[in-house]
Amino acid sequence: xxxxxxxxxxxxxxxxxxxxxxxxxxxxxxxxxxxxxxxxxxxxxxxxxxxxxxxxxxxxxxxxxxxxxxxxxxxxxxxxxxxxxxxxxxxxxxxxxxxxxxxxxxxxxxxxxxxxxxxxxxxxxxxxxxxxxxxxxxxxxxxxxxxxxxxxxxxxxxxxxxxxxxxxxxxxxxxxxxxxxxxxxxxxxxxxxxxxxxxxxxxxxxxxxxxxxxxxxxxxxxxxxxxxxxxxxxxxxxxxxxxxxxxxxxxxxxxxxxxxxxxxxxxxxxxxxxxxxxxxxxxxxxxxxxxxxxxxxxxxxxxxxxxxxxxxxxxxxxxxxxxxxxxxxxxxxxxxxxxxxxxxxxxxxxxxxxxxxxxxxxxxxxxxxxxxxxxxxxxxxxxxxxxxxxxxxxxxxxxxxxxxxxxxxxxxxxxxxxxxxxxxxxxxxxxxxxxxxxxxxxxxxxxxxxxxxxxx
Numbered sequence: 256x257x258x259x260x261x262x263x264x265x266x267x268x269x270x271x272x273x274x275x276x277x278x279x280x281x282x283x284x285x286x287x288x289x290x291x292x293x294x295x296x297x298x299x300x301x302x303x304x305x306x307x308x309x310x311x312x313x314x315x316x317x318x319x320x321x322x323x324x325x326x327x328x329x330x331x332x333x334x335x336x337x338x339x340x341x342x343x344x345x346x347x348x349x350x351x352x353x354x355x356x357x358x359x360x361x362x363x364x365x366x367x368x369x370x371x372x373x374x375x376x377x378x379x380x381x382x383x384x385x386x387x388x389x390x391x392x393x394x395x396x397x398x399x400x401x402x403x404x405x406x407x408x409x410x411x412x413x414x415x416x417x418x419x420x421x422x423x424x425x426x427x428x429x430x431x432x433x434x435x436x437x438x439x440x441x442x443x444x445x446x447x448x449x450x451x452x453x454x455x456x457x458x459x460x461x462x463x464x465x466x467x468x469x470x471x472x473x474x475x476x477x478x479x480x481x482x483x484x485x486x487x488x489x490x491x492x493x494x495x496x497x498x499x500x501x502x503x504x505x506x507x508x509x510x511x512x513x514x515x516x517x518x519x520x521x522x523x524x525x526x527x528x529x530x531x532x533x534x535x536x537x538x539x540x541x542x543x544x545x546x547x548x549x550x551x552x553x554x555x556x557x558x559x560x561x562x563x564x565x566x567x568x569x570x571x572x573x574x575x576x577x578x579x580x581x582x583x584x585x586x587x588x589x590x591x592x593x594x595x596x597x598x599x600x601x602x603x604x605x606x607x608x609x610x611x612x613x614x615x616x617x618x619x620x621x622x623x624x625x626x627x628x629x630x631x632x633x634x635x636x637x638x639x640x641x642x643x644x645x646x647x648x649x650x651x652x653x654x655x656x657x658x659x660x661x662x663x664x665x666x667x668x669x670x671x672x673x674x675x676x677x678x679x680x681x682x683x684x685x686x687x688x689x690x691x692x693x694x695x696x697x698x699x700x701x702x703x704x705x706x707x708x709x710x711x
Contacts, residue, residue, distance in 0.1 A: 268340035268705070271327070271493070272697025273320070274501060275299070275346030275422045277366070277523040282323045283694035284331065284339070285702065292334065294691065295326035301366060307617075309369045313352050313360030316422070317429050321486055328489040338489050342430070342482060343701035344423040345498035345693050348443030349400050351421040353407070353414070358428060361417050365403045367524075368569070368617055372402025375409060383461045388544030389537035391458075392442065392449040392551045395544075396615055400444035404462055414464045419444065423497045424470075431483030432495040435471045439499040442551035447472075449534055449551060449559070475499030475554035476700040496704050498697040499554035502526045502562065505664055507554060508689060508696030517658050517681060520692075521665035521673060524614070525567035525640065529651060529658060531559040539654050546650035547614045554700075561655070563647040566617040567640040568667050570609075573619040574636050578629035586670070592630035593637075593672035598679065600634045607632060609639035637676040645680045658682050664692045 267286040274281040276299060283294040300315040349367035352360050365371065376384070376395055387395040396402070400419070408414050420428060421440040428434050441447050446469060448455040454466045462468070473479075475498050484491040498504045506518035506528050518528040530553060535543075540550045549562040580586055600607075608622040621632065648658075664687040667673050678684055689695050 269331070269335070269337060270698050270702040270705070271339050271342040271490075272498065272694045272699070272701060273323070273342070273344045273346075273423075273426065274504075274691065274693035274697060275344065275426065276501065276693070277347055277368075280319055280323055281691055281694045282327050283691050283698050284327060285695065285698045287702065287706070289699060289702070291695070293327050293330035294694065295323055295330060297323045297326070302363075307368070307370050309366035310363040311350075311366075312363055313425070316364070316426070320426055320429075324486050324490055328487060331489065338491060339482075339493040341494040341496070341701035341705045342490060343476070343496045343498040343697040343704065344426050344430075345501045345504040345697040346421070346423040346426075346440075348421070348440060348500050349398055351400055351419055351444070352425045353404075353412070353417045354420055354425070354428075354434075355417060358434065360425075362407050362412055364422060364425075367398050368566075369403070370397050372397040372406040375405030376402045379405075379461050380457075383457050386457070387445065389541040390448050390450075390455050391445050392540045393445055393544065393549050394547050394615070395445075398614075401446060401458060401462065408462065414462060414468065417468065418470050419446070419468055420470065423499075427479050427495050427497050430486055430490065430495055432480035432497075435473050435479065435497075436469055437475045437497040437499050437554075438472055438552045439475055439503050439554045440497070441469070441472060443500060443549075447552075449540065450537070452552070474556045475504075476704060478704065494701070494705050496701060498700045501693045502528050503554045503560060504696040504700070505692035506530070506662075506696075508692045508699060515656075515659045517661040519661055519663050519665075519668075519677070519681065519684070521568060521663060521667035523566075523568040523572070524564045525644070525665075525667070527561075527563040527644065527647060527651075529561040529563075529655070530555075531561060531655070534559045535654060543650060543654060546647060548647060548650055561651055563651065564614045565612045565640055565643045565647070566614060567612055567636075568665075569617050570611050570619045570636050570640065571633070571667060571673075574629075574633050577619075578632070580629070589629055589633060590670045590672050592628070593634050594675065596630060596634055598634075598675060599638070600631050602627060602631055607635040609635050612636075612640045612643045634672065634676075637672060641676050641680050644677075648680065661685070662687055664689070
């Protein structure tokens with residue numbers, strides 16, 4: 256970040272990116288040259304219930320965003336009084352908010368890992384269940400947004416007359432922007448036919464709604480209106496846009512848009528992203544979905560992506576907590592202890608059994624056949640996730656030419672033991688130099704929104 260002793264040149268404009276993440280909500284401000292000026296983070300205000308249920312109240316979300324903007328405003332105050340010129344919002348897929356005709360939230364938003372909706376998707380018509388993966392590019396499971404929409408319907412929410420907004424679109428609308436859907440985020444819902452890029456009629460029929468549920472669709476980074484004064488003078492008047500799905504925005508921030516590499520984001524979920532120049536088609540999407548791999552639309556117009564995930568970060572966090580580690584110092588000490596062991600660990604093969612990394616699981620299960628240190632257990636979780644990643648790569652390699660390189664991003668990539676593990680299964684991995692790839696990528700899209708040409 257810029258030193259508070261250095262004032263920003265008067266001619267330089269400010270552009271902000273907001274990242275609505277699973278763990279925290281982050282905001283970053285850059286100047287016209289792309290230099291980071293100010294930033295802050297607040298926790299994502301989830302409400303955790305029994306059985307892994309996790310949702311958030313729309314008002315709590317907007318309060319968190321207001322708090323975040325106030326923190327960044329205070330950070331900027333020592334440098335400049337200039338308002339933001341532009342602002343873009345990126346965020347997680349699947350989670351969204353139903354709004355009424357007045358734009359008010361009609362239901363909570365559900366975390367992508369919330370288990371509700373299994374019974375509802377099992378009750379979808381046979382045709383919908385059979386064609387779901389081939390049409391939407393997603394495996395049919397409780398993770399997709401339509402599962403939560405069906406659950407809300409069965410709990411008594413009348414979906415007729417309501418509209419769906421993914422979290423970034425909901426926040427942009429609250430800031431004063433248009434009510435519209437961004438294609439890469441809409442691709443995560445299960446409502447979109449990947450070949451047509453429009454709503455899938457059979458899915459709408461299964462929910463008992465029509466295409467009025469979906470606001471107009473547009474690509475990421477396009478104009479989304481202008482911010483009102485509701486979130487303070489620093490934001491008022493800023494040109495707004497929705498950047499898109501967080502992992503895809505991070506890939507763009509790193510320049511990993513070529514079709515030969517993986518962009519690997521190591522957050523709560525570990526996501527492998529592979530860019531495609533064109534969609535693979537119904538049959539390939541169905542095969543990929545059997546391996547829990549998505550083929551959906553990119554934030555870049557005309558391009559599609561393969562998105563494969565494992566719940567590595569969730570399992571690693573639980574392994575840390577089980578060891579009584581809750582701070583950075585403890586994590587660093589454990590990292591060093593894991594690195595002191597060989598990558599295969601120091602115990603006999605099979606001494607520790609681990610499951611849970613699959614994207615349809617997420618429950619850490621450990622079977623210890625001998626006494627094991629926290630370092631041995633953490634290393635075993637990494638090897639288990641390696642096995643799941645290797646299976647995902649093999650499935651993708653059956654559809655497209657193997658990747659030749661990888662870029663690692665995200666908080667867990669800061670651990671040497673994680674990087675060592677991934678070097679065993681990913682091609683030629685390198686580490687991103689940015690700490691906040693998604694927020695910077697969103698801010699860069701905001702910058703480009705108002706700039707015919709910008710410095711590289």
